[in-house]
Amino acid sequence: xxxxxxxxxKKENIDKKESDNVIFxxxxxxxxxxxxxxxxxxxxxxxxxxIKSRGKFISKAVDVAEVSKRSLEKQGIIIKNITTSSESxxxxxxxTNISSMHIVLGR
Amino acid sequence: xxxxxxxxxKKENIDKKESDNVIFxxxxxxxxxxxxxxxxxxxxxxxxxxIKSRGKFISKAVDVAEVSKRSLEKQGIIIKNITTSSESxxxxxxxTNISSMHIVLGR
Numbered sequence: 785x786x787x788x789x790x791x792x793x794k795k796e797n798i799d800k801k802e803s804d805n806v807i808f809x810x811x812x813x814x815x816x817x818x819x820x821x822x823x824x825x826x827x828x829x830x831x832x833x834x835i836k837s838r839g840k841f842i843s844k845a846v847d848v849a850e851v852s853k854r855s856l857e858k859q860g861i862i863i864k865n866i867t868t869s870s871e872s873x874x875x876x877x878x879x880t881n882i883s884s885m886h887i888v889l890g891r
Numbered sequence: 892x893x894x895x896x897x898x899x900x901k902k903e904n905i906d907k908k909e910s911d912n913v914i915f916x917x918x919x920x921x922x923x924x925x926x927x928x929x930x931x932x933x934x935x936x937x938x939x940x941x942i943k944s945r946g947k948f949i950s951k952a953v954d955v956a957e958v959s960k961r962s963l964e965k966q967g968i969i970i971k972n973i974t975t976s977s978e979s980x981x982x983x984x985x986x987t988n989i990s991s992m993h994i995v996l997g998r
Contacts, residue, residue, distance in 0.1 A: 843946060868994075
């Protein structure tokens, strides 16, 4: 079974490639994330871009998706899917939930 | 064609009934909106509840939807659909867009 294992360096490359079309929304200005989406579609020829966000950044993620959609609609890019989920974790012995959202943009 | 017009009082009732299962997210505490969703399903027998939000309240709307879904999952309530859009308006002569989101909960 040894030969089936992916060498670490190769695995790393795959991970990087797969996560390239994922934009995580955080503290940076809105325009940075919009530029990230545009670059994925226009320069890297991505078929899909996934905008991921959590908690208070969810509102910002919707702004990024809406602005990107307007800028890319002539290229046939639409919001294909929106899903939400909850992530559970422990803070000072107390169970806490945080909402998260994935927005998929594509043709 | 006169007889086809809905009398105003009747129309008002229809409007009220139709909007009963819509929860608008705003400044109130999270629990108020969650209670609103629960009441629609459990007391008023709603088939669907639509959670509407705009701008910074979008994050809160996702929290309301996620908590409600967890509380109602034994009754078969799921998040059926999520859509986003942009509303355009003028502030001091400048065109501004605000993102909005509709989350549909139902069976």
